Each structure stands twice: as C-alpha cells, then as structure tokens.
Amino acid sequence: MILRTRLLRRAVVSTLTLGLVAAGYAGIAGAATVQKGQPKLPAATLNGSGSTLTEAFLQQVIAEFKTVQPNVTVNYGAGGSGKGRQDFVAGVVQFGASDAPYGAGQALPSKPFDYIPTIVSPVAVTFNVTGVKSLKLDAPTIAGIFDGTTTTWNDPTIKALNPKVNLPSQKISICRRSDSSGTTQNFTTYLTLAAGPKWTLGEGPTVNWPASAVGNNGNTAVASCVKSTAGGVGYNDFSDAQAAALKMASVKNASGVYIAPSVATATAALVGVKLLPDLTYNPINTKAKGGYPITSPTWLLVYSTQSDAATGNAVKAFLTYIEDNSTKLAPQVGYAAIPSSFQKAALSAIAKIQVG
C-alpha cells in the first residue's frame, strides 16, 4: 500500500516536472522568434474593431504579442470595416482596422489620426470548371462573367484568352457575397478601374448583383459554394481560396502580364505604388510588372495624441510589433507583407505618436 502510494507520487512528480520543463522550453522557443530585450509595459487593455479581411492576421499577431508583452491585453472584434471606422470616431476602441480610408459622406474623427498600413491580401478569382486546370482572364472578361452577360464557360470572350484550354459548354454559376464586405469592395473597385464601361454595377461593400448570382454569407461560404457547384466562379480572399484548395485564375494586370495570385505577387503589386503623405495608397490595378492587380490594402487607425500613458505606450508597442514582424507572420496566415519602405514610413509615423 505504502509502496504503491510512493510509486504513484514519484510518477506524478516526474510527469509534472517533465511537463513544466517542456512548457518552459516551448515558451522560451516561442519568445526567441520575437524581439529580445523589450522592457515590460505596465498593465493595459487595447480594444480594436473593424475589418474581417485582416482578422486572421490580427488574431495571430495578438497571440504572438502576448508573449512579448504579457501585461497588455489586446481584444479585436471584427464587425466590418465600416463599423471599425465608426467605432474609432466614437472613441470606443483604441485602434480601428479598415480596408478603405474614410470616404465622402462619412463622419471623420475629430482629433488628428494616422493610417498605419499593415499587410495586403490578394483577392483571387476562383473557379470550378470540369477539366480546366488553369485560366487566364482580364478585367472586361471578368466583368462580363460577374454581371451575368457571359453565361457559359465556352463563351468566345473566355475562349479568346485561353485558346489552348478545352472549355466545356457548362453554365457559369456566380458565387458572391450576401453580406457587405471589404473583399467585395476591393474586387468591384478593381473592375471599375480596369474594365471601364464594361462594368456597370459600380463599386462598394455590396453591389446590385444579377439575380442569378448566389449570395453566401462570408468568405468561407463563397469558397464552398464554388467548390460544390460545377461551373462555379467566385471571388475570395487568397487565404480562404488556398484553404479550400480552389483553382485560381491568372489575371491580367495594367502592364499586360497575366499574374497568378500569391503572397509574393501581392507584395510585388506595391512596387512603384505611391505612398501618400497620410500613408494611404491604392495598389488595385497596379502597373507593377510582377504584381497581382486585385490586391486589397488594409490599415490600422490610431490617434496621433494619446491621453493615457499606459494605453498610449501599449498601442505604440503593438503597432511597432506588427510592423517589425509582419514580413514573417503574414505569409503564415496567407497574407502578404508590405514593402520595407512602407514599413519604414509606418514606423516613423508610429514613433511620432505623442503619449501623455
């Protein structure tokens, strides 16, 4: 009896010790990929809200940031870019996330604020056509597909761009978003810029899609709609398209080159794109030779003067962390980092934030 208890106790103690040692190693290993020598900030809570496009990236960053600054709690609620911009104006969040700058007719923040560019995300045109492994499309053809004028896959407009591909006479089934979204906004902005008069549905978080287009709630639902519909076509964030293993079309950019969406081509889309003084930029329909033309930008919004010292220092540390680590972290979740010149500009804007 005593022997069994002693044996049991020894087993428990050694398991616990091993477990603790393993956890310690894991913690150290995790922290090793992150900045060393960071002074620990006092306790602070940061709340953010906005874009769903950047949500996966931000959640990853928040988890990693917790290992560097364990006293700072960051909460992010993805309610949409519009809500993020509004919450930022109302002051209910310390930072906002938006896929588009404040537009005409929207309430602007009353105090000076900064746009901090973080990452970019390519929007892929996904398709599910029997026997077709690759497809080349340009803006007018995409416009024709998504406004319902092109009805079958072997239409002459598609055939002209893909002479060697055996296109079946399958009906085109459009999968689009039923909810308002930044992905739709960037996709329709691209079509408005690149397809010209061929695209009449306008641009915005949602447009008046043709009645035959099937509405789906969320990026993942659009991806599964395309996957399960023979002859389906849709537009998706690159990370969701990759996760659903969908085939993506190569899209002709403004330089006339057909580019397939990827993390590399999204970053390449920003080559030569002008970064305005307020750090906004437009990578859509880029002229960069190797750049994917449907690349969505996204920004974090932060006030230039922070009244509370703890929150102010925490938000500066958080944003600095993102700029320093996004090149490594973004591709892990299917996003693309911005060029280092953009990151440098962002870091100097963050350094200029006044605290206290």
Added chain:
Amino acid sequence: MTTETLARPNPTPDPERSLRGATPPPGRTSDRVFQVVTLAAGLLVLVVLALIVVATASQARAWFNAEGLSSIFSSNWDPAHHHFGAFGLLYGTLLVSFIALLFAVPTSVGIALFVTEVAPRRVRRPIVYTIDLLAAVPSVVFGLWALAELIAPLSHIYQSVSSATSGVPLLGTLFANPSGSGEAFMTAGIVVAIMITPIVTAITREVFVTCPASQKEAALALGATRWEMIRGAVFPHGRSGVVSAVMIGFGRAVGETIAVALIIGSSPRLTANIFGTGDTMASIIANEFGDASGTWRSALIGLGLVLLVLTVIIGIIARTVLARADRRLGIVAR
C-alpha cells in the same frame, strides 16, 4: 358572566385610533408599493418603446433627407450607386411572413385542436412538451440546418413544379424562374413557418382550453358532430385569442433575421417568382450593417423603423377587424 373572564384572542382594532393618525393597518404600505412598482414597470415599457422610435427616427433622418419618404416605395436598393429604395425589401418581408403564416397557422390550429379535443389525455403532455422544445432551438440553427439539408432537395422540387406549371396563367408566373441553389422566398417562408409554429400553437392551445365546457357540451347535446362543435363553440370563443396568436406569429416572422439571411439569397427585388431569390428588411440589416456608413447606414436604420411601423399597422388592422366581427356577433369588446 363567565364569558367576561375569557381572554379575547384578537382585540378588534379601535377605529378611533386610526383616525387619530397612528400607524395604518399593515396591508396598506405593501399595497401602495405594489401599485407604484407595477405602474413603473408599465411606464418603463412605454418609455423604452418611445426611446427606440425616437432614436431610430433621428438616425434615419439622413436617409429621408437624401431620398425623401418616396424611397420607401422605390424598389431600387443599390448602395454602390447610392439608391436606397426599400420597397423590394418591404415586399420580401411581407411575402415571407405571408407564406410562413399560410403554412404555420393551419398547422398550429390543427395541433392545438388535436391536443385539446382529440388526443387521449395521456398523449397530450408529451406532444405539448415536444412542440415547446421546437421553440427552444436558436434561429441560427434553423438557418444552418436549412442551408445544409433543405435547399438542395427544395431546388429540385422548385425546378419540377416550375416546369410543370409553365404556361399556366397565374401559377406559371408565380412559379417561374426558380432559384438554382434553392435559396428563395418559399424556402425562407417554410423555415420561418417551422419557427413560429410553437408560439402560435402554445397561445392557441391556451385559448381553446379556456372554452367553457358547458358550451361544448351544449353543442354536442344538440346533435353536433365533433367538428361542428369545434366550429360552433370553440372557434367563436377563441377567435380573438387566435388572432392574437397570429399577430404574435407575424411579429416573430417579420423579425426573423439570421435564419432568413442564410437562405433567402440576398437579392432585394420586386418579383412574383416565389421560387426565386429575394431579401427581407431584417436580413439585409444583418448582412450589410457592418460595412455601411453615411446614408447607407442611415437607410438601414430607417428600414428598422419601417419594420416597427409595419408591425404596429398590422396590429391595428387586426384589432379593428376583430372588433368589428365581435360587434356583429354581439360580443362586447374586451
């Protein structure tokens, strides 16, 4: 003589004492508190309702200023081009609710009659319990179930009904252009019908149970069959209750958001094709509010106000119709 020595257990209160302003009898304060608390509760409800109306109206003002009240009757909802015509959505809401009531009311009244009149006593409680369980299922679960299991078979049914009735004068237009994916007004109507059945059944059942047994027995004694007894004694007695149940069901149907948003196809338009995609006010608010700003956001809040006014108007119409029918029968309005 001996009675005077008996101790009196409860001395009667001296009326002179209370007139002199001493402490009132113990029941009076709690009665006053009860009155105040219930009055406050009733007023609170009215105040909250008034605040909701005021808040939505002030937020919706930007929409009315930009497009005028006539935008409620325009069917062009196009945020990309800044057109916010609400009529297609109003039509969609009414159509889905109408289809839901069409399926739910006969079913619910049937269940209520079955449980109160026909079913053996032992079976009643399990049936009631099962129906109430249906009410406990969250609406998003209904939407997901419909999305996963219902729309595929329904799309086949729509295709066959549509091709069978093509060319028929009225039915042909009603069933034309079925949605390929199965997302349609009809699908939403069916799912909402399932969702409102428990509440309509519960209220209708309560109403039928209160029908006086004497009236039912009198009808049966006069030689009425079971159905004639129900039609002659139970229905007239329970008519206002059934109308209330239908109103509550309508209110629930009109407000169904997530379940409808998942299966209606999100295509705001005015169309007679009930097998085609559409949209409702609640569903479009849920879908588009996140990214909306400026006039668009104001228009979505305005839709909420229109929804509120719609429910009130339908309620008033129902009450008026009922009062008139009751007056004809000689029943005094309750």
